Amino acid sequence: MRSLICLLAFTASAIAADKPLNILFCFADDWGRYASEYAKHEKFPSPNQVVKTPNIDRIAREGALFSRAYVNAPSCTPCRSALNSGRYFFNCGRAAILNGAVWDPAIPSFPLALKDQGYHIGKAFKVWGPGEPGDAPFGGQAHAFQKAGGRFNNFSEEVTKMVAAGKAVEEAKNELYAEVRGNFDDFLKARPKGAPFLFWHGPTNVHRKWVKGSGEALWGIQPDDLKGKLPKHLPDVPEFREDFGSYLGEIQAFDAQVGVLVKRLEEEGELDNTIIVISGDHGAPGFPGGKCNLYDFGVNVTLAIRWPGQPGGRYIEDFVNLMDLAPTFMEVGGAAIPPGVNGKSLVSLMKSGQSGKVEPERDCVITGRERHVSTAREGNLPYPQRALRKDGWLYIHNFKPERMPMGDTKNLTDSFTPDQDALENNTYEAFPDMDSSPAKAWLIAHRNDSQYKWHFDYAFAKRPQEELYDLRKDPDATINLATEATFAAKKAEMAAELMAKLKAVGDPRVTQDPVPFELPPYTLDTKSDAKGKGKKGKKKDE
Numbered sequence: 001m002r003s004l005i006c007l008l009a010f011t012a013s014a015i016a017a018d019k020p021l022n023i024l025f026c027f028a029d030d031w032g033r034y035a036s037e038y039a040k041h042e043k044f045p046s047p048n049q050v051v052k053t054p055n056i057d058r059i060a061r062e063g064a065l066f067s068r069a070y071v072n073a074p075s076c077t078p079c080r081s082a083l084n085s086g087r088y089f090f091n092c093g094r095a096a097i098l099n100g101a102v103w104d105p106a107i108p109s110f111p112l113a114l115k116d117q118g119y120h121i122g123k124a125f126k127v128w129g130p131g132e133p134g135d136a137p138f139g140g141q142a143h144a145f146q147k148a149g150g151r152f153n154n155f156s157e158e159v160t161k162m163v164a165a166g167k168a169v170e171e172a173k174n175e176l177y178a179e180v181r182g183n184f185d186d187f188l189k190a191r192p193k194g195a196p197f198l199f200w201h202g203p204t205n206v207h208r209k210w211v212k213g214s215g216e217a218l219w220g221i222q223p224d225d226l227k228g229k230l231p232k233h234l235p236d237v238p239e240f241r242e243d244f245g246s247y248l249g250e251i252q253a254f255d256a257q258v259g260v261l262v263k264r265l266e267e268e269g270e271l272d273n274t275i276i277v278i279s280g281d282h283g284a285p286g287f288p289g290g291k292c293n294l295y296d297f298g299v300n301v302t303l304a305i306r307w308p309g310q311p312g313g314r315y316i317e318d319f320v321n322l323m324d325l326a327p328t329f330m331e332v333g334g335a336a337i338p339p340g341v342n343g344k345s346l347v348s349l350m351k352s353g354q355s356g357k358v359e360p361e362r363d364c365v366i367t368g369r370e371r372h373v374s375t376a377r378e379g380n381l382p383y384p385q386r387a388l389r390k391d392g393w394l395y396i397h398n399f400k401p402e403r404m405p406m407g408d409t410k411n412l413t414d415s416f417t418p419d420q421d422a423l424e425n426n427t428y429e430a431f432p433d434m435d436s437s438p439a440k441a442w443l444i445a446h447r448n449d450s451q452y453k454w455h456f457d458y459a460f461a462k463r464p465q466e467e468l469y470d471l472r473k474d475p476d477a478t479i480n481l482a483t484e485a486t487f488a489a490k491k492a493e494m495a496a497e498l499m500a501k502l503k504a505v506g507d508p509r510v511t512q513d514p515v516p517f518e519l520p521p522y523t524l525d526t527k528s529d530a531k532g533k534g535k536k537g538k539k540k541d542e
Helices: 002-018 036-041 054-062 076-085 110-116 151-164 169-189 214-219 238-267 322-332 347-351 420-425 438-445 453-460 485-504
Strands: 022-028 064-070 120-125 197-202 274-280 300-306 314-316 364-369 385-390 393-398 466-470
Touching (some): 022 238, 022 322, 036 054, 036 064, 054 238, 054 300, 076 110, 076 322, 110 197, 110 322, 120 169, 151 169, 151 214, 151 238, 169 197, 169 238, 197 238, 214 238, 238 274, 238 438, 274 322, 322 347, 385 485, 420 438, 438 453, 466 485
Parallel strands (some): 022 274, 120 197
Antiparallel strands (some): 385 393
């Protein structure tokens, strides 16, 4: 009898071990690498000492927090194209650009691969790109669960509106959290009995624009608490601190949404059968060096993973690219990894139980950029860049240094100042590859101030063909060493390695002549690209 009980217990354990894991994927626009758990690992002043993300911190403490997670491209559509497919963005056809992007249905995506394996898949809001009909990587609106509401996508605007109408701040917040819960409830109710699930929660509230000063008004973030903690390339002035504080407030709103979803998993008894992955699509919008840039401020992002059965409290320092998530999810769900995938599954890394540098081959990442908004430069031309990020070093190759990195601006002269309200609210007023913001408006207004001329040039001026940064001494990448003889050998070494890797993976920028990214349809001028963009009050520019 005792032997039978042991056999039954063993059998039950084996069945449980073979049960497919669910996946909850929380992916925020424009988030960057900001979570309070990072502050424990940093040796220098940082906004991570100010932001409060208890729910994301919990996932990190009960799982793993990655210090060197990078997006493949610091722009919405190409980043998500790489993430969904597991390919470098430049190997995703027209999905390598923002406006005018088209998904190639011949390219497999991990959500549909999991669906084929019997997963119940669903999403709330943004998954891929410019919103073409069909939402191809996820299989269309049939898998959308967002009828409970989506006002949290405009979080500070909606809460501010409700507060002005007489509601308390916390009451207004909870009303929006109820929508998050409602969407997830609808998804869980639609789940076939016993089916594993993939749910992608893709809010856009961290994306511009948000209510000016909302970080302090809604979250109690004091702008002066950021004094001495901003990256060196950002002017440490009240206007920047206030704007950055509002950015952190939106991150805290995202954190609260994560908390709602995790609580529902606990209530459903699914927490310990669900992989939870939390990340974002690139760095901060409307700030120099962030979104649309290959510096760490633009491409280094938060990544926290809670994996059932694996130890918590891990801090992983391997270089990983978010395109690694596609083969990871496919492997978890039992799907075959299709040809053309460039990413490497994180399953072995997560199951190692180790911290620090775990897999020696994960020693670098490649990032890049082609075109962001279509109207940034005359002829809709891109600003092509590729970068190699290795331990302590960053090398960037700018293929067209004669072009403006953040786009052209026709009216900006020493004697003319664009309308400041327009610069805060209309991305297309000047340098349209940087989102409109109070920070952008302030910097342009102070472009002739000698104290801030360097900051203005860092943000908007033409860049040399090559950039090299020693991040061990210059973590914010403010001192370009590419022209210094002392570092000539290091520059040559990294340039050769980057080009060899790009050729090996078939990057059209270096393997095809003419380069397709310089020709239609990538540069096709479609009037719809800018239709409805840049109007005051318009929420999203991606």
